[in-house]
Amino acid sequence: MGKNIVEKIFSTHLVSEQPRNGETIAISIDQTLFHDATGTMAALQFEALSLPRVKTKLSVAYIDHNTLQVGFENADDHLFLQSFAAKYGLTFSKAGNGICHQVHLERFAVPGQILLGADSHTPTCGGMGMFAVGLGGLDIALVMGGEPFYLKVPRIVQVRLVGQLSPWVSAKDIILEMLRRFTVRGGVGNIFEYGGAGVKTLTVPERATITNMGAELGATTSIFPSDEMTRTFLKAQQREKDWSPLFPDSDARFDEVVEIDLASLEPLVAQPHSPDHVSSVKEVEGLKVNQVAIGSCTNSSYRDLMTVASILKGKVVSPNVSLVISPGSRQVLKMLASNRALSDLIESGARILESVCGPCVGIGQAPSTNAISLRTFNRNFQGRCGTQSAQVYLVSSEIAAVSAIRGEITDPRTFGEPPRIDLPEIFPVEHNMIPPLPIDLAEKVEVIRGPNIQPLPLKEPLPGKLAGRVLIKLTDHITTDDIIPGGAKVFALRSNIPAISEYLFERMDPSFIRRAKESGGGFIVAGGNYGQGSSREHAALCPMFLGIKAVIAKSFARIHLANLINFGILPLTFREEGDYQKIEQGDEIEIEAGDLGNTVTLVNKTRNKKIALTVPLEEREKVILRGGGALPYARKKRSTA
Numbered sequence: 001m002g003k004n005i006v007e008k009i010f011s012t013h014l015v016s017e018q019p020r021n022g023e024t025i026a027i028s029i030d031q032t033l034f035h036d037a038t039g040t041m042a043a044l045q046f047e048a049l050s051l052p053r054v055k056t057k058l059s060v061a062y063i064d065h066n067t068l069q070v071g072f073e074n075a076d077d078h079l080f081l082q083s084f085a086a087k088y089g090l091t092f093s094k095a096g097n098g099i100c101h102q103v104h105l106e107r108f109a110v111p112g113q114i115l116l117g118a119d120s121h122t123p124t125c126g127g128m129g130m131f132a133v134g135l136g137g138l139d140i141a142l143v144m145g146g147e148p149f150y151l152k153v154p155r156i157v158q159v160r161l162v163g164q165l166s167p168w169v170s171a172k173d174i175i176l177e178m179l180r181r182f183t184v185r186g187g188v189g190n191i192f193e194y195g196g197a198g199v200k201t202l203t204v205p206e207r208a209t210i211t212n213m214g215a216e217l218g219a220t221t222s223i224f225p226s227d228e229m230t231r232t233f234l235k236a237q238q239r240e241k242d243w244s245p246l247f248p249d250s251d252a253r254f255d256e257v258v259e260i261d262l263a264s265l266e267p268l269v270a271q272p273h274s275p276d277h278v279s280s281v282k283e284v285e286g287l288k289v290n291q292v293a294i295g296s297c298t299n300s301s302y303r304d305l306m307t308v309a310s311i312l313k314g315k316v317v318s319p320n321v322s323l324v325i326s327p328g329s330r331q332v333l334k335m336l337a338s339n340r341a342l343s344d345l346i347e348s349g350a351r352i353l354e355s356v357c358g359p360c361v362g363i364g365q366a367p368s369t370n371a372i373s374l375r376t377f378n379r380n381f382q383g384r385c386g387t388q389s390a391q392v393y394l395v396s397s398e399i400a401a402v403s404a405i406r407g408e409i410t411d412p413r414t415f416g417e418p419p420r421i422d423l424p425e426i427f428p429v430e431h432n433m434i435p436p437l438p439i440d441l442a443e444k445v446e447v448i449r450g451p452n453i454q455p456l457p458l459k460e461p462l463p464g465k466l467a468g469r470v471l472i473k474l475t476d477h478i479t480t481d482d483i484i485p486g487g488a489k490v491f492a493l494r495s496n497i498p499a500i501s502e503y504l505f506e507r508m509d510p511s512f513i514r515r516a517k518e519s520g521g522g523f524i525v526a527g528g529n530y531g532q533g534s535s536r537e538h539a540a541l542c543p544m545f546l547g548i549k550a551v552i553a554k555s556f557a558r559i560h561l562a563n564l565i566n567f568g569i570l571p572l573t574f575r576e577e578g579d580y581q582k583i584e585q586g587d588e589i590e591i592e593a594g595d596l597g598n599t600v601t602l603v604n605k606t607r608n609k610k611i612a613l614t615v616p617l618e619e620r621e622k623v624i625l626r627g628g629g630a631l632p633y634a635r636k637k638r639s640t641a
Helices: 005-011 039-047 072-088 100-107 122-128 137-144 171-182 197-201 204-217 228-236 302-312 330-338 341-348 397-406 439-444 497-503 512-519 538-545 558-566 577-582 619-626 630-639
Strands: 024-027 031-035 058-062 091-093 114-117 131-134 149-152 155-162 190-195 221-223 256-261 268-270 278-280 291-294 322-325 372-375 391-394 465-473 522-526 548-553 570-574 588-592 599-604 609-614
Touching: 005 131, 005 190, 031 039, 031 100, 031 137, 039 058, 039 072, 039 137, 058 072, 058 100, 072 091, 072 439, 100 114, 100 122, 100 204, 100 330, 114 122, 114 137, 122 131, 122 204, 122 221, 122 228, 131 221, 137 558, 137 630, 155 197, 171 204, 171 256, 171 268, 171 278, 190 204, 204 221, 204 228, 204 302, 291 302, 291 397, 302 330, 302 341, 302 397, 330 341, 372 397, 465 512, 465 548, 497 538, 512 522, 538 548, 538 558, 558 570, 558 619, 558 630, 570 577, 577 609, 619 630
Parallel strands: 031 058, 031 114, 058 091, 114 131, 155 190, 155 256, 190 221, 291 322, 291 372, 372 391, 465 522, 522 548, 548 570
Antiparallel strands: 024 149, 268 278, 268 391, 465 588, 570 609, 588 599, 599 609
């Protein structure tokens, strides 16, 4: 039987035996990336391995999140990462060079290779036939140190695209249709491999929009073939040598096949407050708009912004709308400037922001109270934009631009003929925002540590008995933004665990910190899909620092589950749905964790009840947990090797 694309990539990277569904394999990794919001902790964790250089083919450190410098903290973090990169052999992308996923797609992504990134939207590079997975920073540190990546083999779902998109319908509508069908938890345990004749009609930037927002499905990753369209893009980026063809065999097996008729799609929106709250734009047409934000790693490519510039050319943004635009990379910005499209944007009344994540992660451009904000971003969780009462709608670049002119949510099909955007045969390429590596002088490089770079906290081995109070009980779909919020104030403290831990569950329950300190730690109880959203490992690191012993949930999001294991917090799931109702905040509970089998018994001393819980871990993960987490485990492994 033939192989699909994922199986072909696995076969060239296997460290362990041939993969089978549901089994864990070890694979070697070609590339890694992290940024300034996840990278400082990953850097400290790598240093704890006491290695002279990274062992990957390529590792890149990007400055693209924490660029709003209202104090010394962010600037200090940037200096730390730049000096760390110089010393240990990472490529460094300076602030202003662009958003990591857009730049990586342009400069570094290679079909058939494996990329791990300390960011949940790392699958963006799957648009180029790369197996790209988002993880926590500690996983990236270990891989940079030469460790293989352990992956439970997911189900491979083929998404067969047929037909061609109608005018004004975009790649954003394809992924919104996927979210409408599968929801934010429907992709858990799956990889989405796109195929079918419709794939040939989509450019690499369009494919990248789809794989980027595949993270919102909860999927491990999403991937497209590497075909002539891929080759055309790489040739235009002046690195055709990186291209190789990659297709599934004609008799390849898939665990499931779904089909999307592109011609049947219409412009869609994700309504507040979830990416899977999807409807036709016609259902919300006419709602007055206060803000439109275009950009982020989802829709900030040259093609996206040229589409926006063409729509806005000769027109003026509605007087009641604030329109902000974030180009995805310096390359995109320069190209807009050279062909006067940037002037068209500015003359329309748009405000041009830095080529960084910015508003997408709640750093700048928070909407007004109760505002309606249209965004071409990938997430619209309540409060993520910086304003708790704002109503954020996720839309395509086309809907965003047309609605900015009209001042209300508008079906772009009422706007006349859509613009036709041709990608250039050659993109301008320069590397002056990527300093050369001082290979011969690396040993003499001093890593610069400002006062915001605090020591790395570690956890003690797992005790035989866990006892304490339930500090908080949460509902379904709690996001990492709910656990530890983003935004300029909190992001600046990512290198300072004692300081950032003070914001744990700030939006959910401001009294949580006081209870945690008074109780000397305790337990978290949650509903389904706990920890969905970004890869931020601080959502596990800060609970560990405050003494959280275990998290008991109906189910976990993939990356957050891995982060809990990495930091020595025991994840447990309810065996019976109704058992969630048998524990309340404030209850005193005990769990025997000495013999960590497939189940453990929770004793609720307050209510005199016993509850059977499942341990959703493999034996290797149990060994890691018993030792206090992945870093102590890796250090011990190296010391005894």
